[in-house]
Amino acid sequence: MDGFERRREQKKMNILEAALALFMEYGVQKISIAEIAKKANVSQVTIYNYFDSKHNLVREVFLYYVDKAMDEFDQILNGDIAFPEKIKQIIFTKKETANQIHEDFYQYLMKEYTTGVNYIEKMYVEQIIPRLIDLFNEGKKLGYVDPNVSNEAILFFIQAVHEYIQREDVYQKILPLTEDIMRLMFYGIVGKKEN
Amino acid sequence: MDGFERRREQKKMNILEAALALFMEYGVQKISIAEIAKKANVSQVTIYNYFDSKHNLVREVFLYYVDKAMDEFDQILNGDIAFPEKIKQIIFTKKETANQIHEDFYQYLMKEYTTGVNYIEKMYVEQIIPRLIDLFNEGKKLGYVDPNVSNEAILFFIQAVHEYIQREDVYQKILPLTEDIMRLMFYGIVGKKEN
Amino acid sequence: MDGFERRREQKKMNILEAALALFMEYGVQKISIAEIAKKANVSQVTIYNYFDSKHNLVREVFLYYVDKAMDEFDQILNGDIAFPEKIKQIIFTKKETANQIHEDFYQYLMKEYTTGVNYIEKMYVEQIIPRLIDLFNEGKKLGYVDPNVSNEAILFFIQAVHEYIQREDVYQKILPLTEDIMRLMFYGIVGKKEN
Amino acid sequence: MDGFERRREQKKMNILEAALALFMEYGVQKISIAEIAKKANVSQVTIYNYFDSKHNLVREVFLYYVDKAMDEFDQILNGDIAFPEKIKQIIFTKKETANQIHEDFYQYLMKEYTTGVNYIEKMYVEQIIPRLIDLFNEGKKLGYVDPNVSNEAILFFIQAVHEYIQREDVYQKILPLTEDIMRLMFYGIVGKKEN
DNA sequence: AATGAATGAGGGTTCATTCAT
C-alpha cells in the first residue's frame, strides 16, 4: 500500500469512526450524512465518494465494528488466565466500541441489511461460537462446568447477561453486584452446596 | 363517563393501538403521522387534537403499553403455581404486545423521553421490583433460592435472560433449550450436586 | 362535483398549466419542482400531494396536453370548409399549446414513460388516424387525391411537414411560402400538368 | 503535427466520440462528465483540460458531429447517380452518426448555444443550401422539377421529410412506403397525370 | 499533462405540523 492508498484508507477510517460514534450515541436514523461529514471534517460528497450511499455506509460501519469487537474478544480468549476469570471477562467486558450498539444499531441492521447480518451471522457461527464451545468443553473437563448442561444453553446464558450489561443504565447498577452475578452464573439461584 | 366521552376515549384507543402496532413492527422513526392516521382511520389533525405532537403521542403509546405489560405480569405473579414455574414463566413470557419493543422502542424512549422513562422507572421500582423481591424472599424461605445471593443479582439475572429472549431471532433458537436454561438458572454452570 | 372538488380540480389545473408552460419553454429536466411551485403559487409539497412525484407530474402534464391538442384537431376536421383548406389547416396549425413539445418534451417521454407513450399511441391510432384516413378517402372520391397513393404515405407526409413547422425557427421562415408548399403538397415537385 | 500533438489530438477525439455516443443515446443533460470520462478512459479533469467546461464540450461535440454529417452529405451530392435518386438518398439517408440528434441534441443546442447554432446556421446557409439549390436548378433544367415552385419551398419539404424520418419510431414504419413517398414527393397527392 | 480527491450548489422527496373550512 503506497502513500496514496494509505491516506485514502486513513480518511475512510476517519469517516467510519465518526459515523460509528454518532450512530452509537444517537442511533442510525437520527444521524444525517451532514453530521457525519462535519464530525469527520470532510464534505458530504466525500462520504458518497467512499461509500456510495448512507445505506452502504451503515453497512460498512457495521462490518468495521464487528471486526473491532472480534479483536477484543480474541484477546480475552487467548489471555493467560483461569477459566472462571475468562468467563467473567467475557461477560463483563464492556467494549469501548460498543455501548449500545446491540439495541438500536443492531435492530436497524436486522431490518435493513440482509447481507450485513449474514456477515455477522457467519462470523458469529464460524468464529465465535466454536471458540466458546471449546472453552466450555475445556471447562467441563476441568470440572468447572456441569457436563449435563448443553453448550448451547450456556452460550445463551452468557450472551443474555453480556448483552444486558452493555446497556449503560444497567451497567452502572450492577457493577457492585459482580461477584454475586458470577456466583449465580456458576452455582445458580439454588446456590453452592457446601459440604 | 357519558357516551360522548366514551366515544372520544374509544377513538383515542384506536389511535394508540394503531400507533403501537406500527411502532413495534417498523420502529418509531420509520412511522409517519400520516401512516398512523391511515391505519386508525382518522385524519392527521385528529391525532394532533388528541396528542398535540408526535413526541407526545409516542410517550402516551408507551405508557399505554407499559400498563398492558404490567397486567400480564400481574397475572403470572398472582397465579396459583409453584415457585420454579413462576420464575420460568416470568422469564419465558413473550408478551404478545411486545415483540421487539425493548430494542427499538425502548431505546428510542430512553433517549428522548425523560418523563416517559421516569414513569416506567417509577412503575418498575415501585411496582415490579417489590413484588419480585417478595417472590425471591419467598423462594429463599422455601429453599428454592440461595439466601447468600442478593435479590438485586437475581433480579438482574432474570431481567437479562428475559430481555434477551424477547428478541425474535433469539426466541426461535432457544425454545428447545428451555429446560437446560431453567437448570442453569437454578443450579448454575457448575450444576446440581446430587448427593 | 362539489365546491371542494372543484377548487381542488382548479388547483390541479393551475399546476398543470404552470408545468406545461415551463416544460415547453425550457424542457423537462431544466425545470425544478421548486420553479413549478413558484409559478403556480403553491408550495412544493402541494405538488407532491397532487402528483406524487415529478415523474408522474410530467406524465399527467403530457396527458393534459394531448387532450388539449386533440380538441384543436377536432375543430378543424369538423369545420365547414373545403378539402384542400382542411389539409392546409391541419398542416399549418401551430398549436398554441405546443410550440416545441414534439422535440424536447416528446423525446423525454419516449425515453421515460412507456405508459404515457402508450396512451398517446393509442389515442393516435384509434382517434386521429381513422379520421384522417376518412378525410383522405373523401379527398380521393372528390378527385383531390390520387387513388394510387396509399393513405399511409399521405399520412406520413402530412405529419412530417406539420411537425417540422412546429419548430419556431422554421415556422417564421416558411410562412411566406405557404402557397408554394401547398402546391408541392398537391402537385409534387414535378408540378401541375396544365392542359 | 508531431507525435505529441497527434496523441493529444487522438485523445481529444476519443472524448468527443465517447461524448457524442452518450449524448445521442441518453441526451445531453442525462450524461455527466464522470460518465463521459469513464467511457473515454480518462479522468474528469482531463476533459476539463481539453474542453474547459461541459458547456463547451457539448459545443465541440456538436461541431464535430456537424462536420461528420457534412461529409456524408457531400458523398451523396457528388455521387454519379440520377437526379431522382439523389433526392431519394438525401431524404432517406439515416445517418449512422445521428439517430435522434435532431430532437434532443439539436433542441438543447438551440436553447443553449448561440455560437454553436451560429456555426451550423452558417454552415447550412453557406454550404448546404447553395448546393441543394444548384441541385434543384439542375432538376428544373432537366424537367424533373416544376420551375414555378420556389427552391425554398422544395428545400423546406425535403428537410421536413428528412428530419421526420430520422426519428427511430418513424423510420421503422415508413420504410415499406419508400416508393409511395417518393411518388408523393414528385407528383403530390393529386398524382401523376398520365396522358 | 494527468489524476484521485474534494466540494458548493442544487434537486427531488418526506415529514411533522398548521391553516381554513
Added chain:
DNA sequence: GATGAATGAACCCTCATTCAT
C-alpha cells in the same frame, strides 16, 4: 370536533467544477 389542504425545514443524493499531487 374533524378534516383536506398546505407548508417550512430537513434529508439523501448528484453534478459540474476545482484542488493538490
